[in-house]
Amino acid sequence: MVSDPAAQPQIIGRVEPRVAPPRRRFFRMPLYFGGRPGVDGEAGQKGQFIANMVKASGQIVSPYRFRFRAFRAKVPLQVEVKNFVVKTVDSAADLEKILRLRYKVFYSEYCERKRLFAIDVDEFDVICDHLMIIDTKSNSCVGTYRLNCSLFNNRFYSETEFGIAPIIALPGVKLELGRACVQKEYRRGITLALLWRGMSEYVKLTQTRYLFGCSSVKTTDPLETAVVRRYLLEHYPCVPAMRVAPHEQHAIKALGLYTALADSLDEKIITANAKRMVPSLLQSYLKAGAVICGDPALDEEFRCVDFFTLLDLNHTTDAIERKFL
Numbered sequence: 001m002v003s004d005p006a007a008q009p010q011i012i013g014r015v016e017p018r019v020a021p022p023r024r025r026f027f028r029m030p031l032y033f034g035g036r037p038g039v040d041g042e043a044g045q046k047g048q049f050i051a052n053m054v055k056a057s058g059q060i061v062s063p064y065r066f067r068f069r070a071f072r073a074k075v076p077l078q079v080e081v082k083n084f085v086v087k088t089v090d091s092a093a094d095l096e097k098i099l100r101l102r103y104k105v106f107y108s109e110y111c112e113r114k115r116l117f118a119i120d121v122d123e124f125d126v127i128c129d130h131l132m133i134i135d136t137k138s139n140s141c142v143g144t145y146r147l148n149c150s151l152f153n154n155r156f157y158s159e160t161e162f163g164i165a166p167i168i169a170l171p172g173v174k175l176e177l178g179r180a181c182v183q184k185e186y187r188r189g190i191t192l193a194l195l196w197r198g199m200s201e202y203v204k205l206t207q208t209r210y211l212f213g214c215s216s217v218k219t220t221d222p223l224e225t226a227v228v229r230r231y232l233l234e235h236y237p238c239v240p241a242m243r244v245a246p247h248e249q250h251a252i253k254a255l256g257l258y259t260a261l262a263d264s265l266d267e268k269i270i271t272a273n274a275k276r277m278v279p280s281l282l283q284s285y286l287k288a289g290a291v292i293c294g295d296p297a298l299d300e301e302f303r304c305v306d307f308f309t310l311l312d313l314n315h316t317t318d319a320i321e322r323k324f325l
Contacts (some may be wrong), residue, residue, distance in 0.1 A: 012020040067126060069242050073128050074152050077201050082136050084190075086198035088147075089130040091322065098132055098144040099125065105181040109304055110218065120179075124148060124157050131198040133182075142183040146193050148176040149206050158214055161297040162244045172209035174298055175202070180281055192280060209313055211290075214306035215282040222296065224277065225305050226258035227265070229296060231274030232307060238291040244308050246297035252305065255295060289316045 073088035080086075089095050107113050125146070133143035148156055156176045158164050167174070174273035177199065182191050202208075217228055246252075262270065278286075290311040297306045 097141040146179040150174040177213040211311040216304040222258040226262035250297035
């Protein structure tokens with residue numbers, strides 16, 4: 001809470017309730033949703049409507065800036081590799097850059113949807129650290145990864161989709177990974193390695209033992225989901241004590257029926273199709289020794305299914321340990 005009155009954000013507008021004290025409003029709605037009644041013609045009304053909405057949208061974005069203006073990294077780090085810099089976000093300006101990159105990838109590209117402010121933000125962003133990859137040649141943000149460490153927080157995005165009590169009860173520091181994305185032109189091996197490098201430096205600084213999070217597979221087709229589920233649980237199962245289940249509102253309807261259909265398919269068909277659908281970042285975690293902790297959850301907003309993934313860093317593969325840890 002800001003105690004200095006001079007530092008308080010400007011109140012853009014007020015509405016006087018009948019009983020309660022005035023409430024702060026983040027923006028003022030346009031005065032006219034057309035032109036001036038009885039004054040402007042149809043063309044003028046449309047133009048005035050657009051102008052008012054553009055003006056209002058600029059005002060609506062400002063609450064994000066107010067909320068994030070004091071944002072600082074909980075664990076400052078910076079690594080330089082060739083013409084790239086990997087660091088934790090340490091300012092409101094950099095935070096806005098990664099949120100706009102996430103919007104570009106998740107909404108514009110993957111979901112082909114638009115939001116009013118061209119930004120992907122949720123309640124967890126302000127309490128988390130964020131890795132940021134910068135291309136020093138263009139000085140642009142080309143990749144990001146959200147890091148939610150149990151040293152600082154006891155709320156996790158995964159809890160919105162799964163019951164994760166067995167994971168929370170594990171000893172040691174736990175780090176939730178999420179919202180990983182890379183600009184389309186940079187999706188190659190070096191960028192994935194940079195995400196791993198930044199994450200591994202963060203792990204060392206926080207002495208993290210467990211990595212976990214929701215690994216997204218881009219499908220909502222129940223048979224495709226069942227095929228990927230069978231492959232992952234057959235090759236990368238967790239111990240029974242670590243199994244988690246999606247909340248009812250995220251459970252996939254008739255998954256049991258489609259699982260039975262998938263079980264009737266040839267093993268080669270299952271493997272070929274599952275490997276094609278499993279994203280490269282999840283593949284890298286599985287190669288490192290990660291396990292899948294049960295049935296997937298349906299994420300309708302991002303049109304994908306999420307598999308809860310867990311990696312005990314005390315039991316990683318030798319190759320990954322030599323390379324990153």
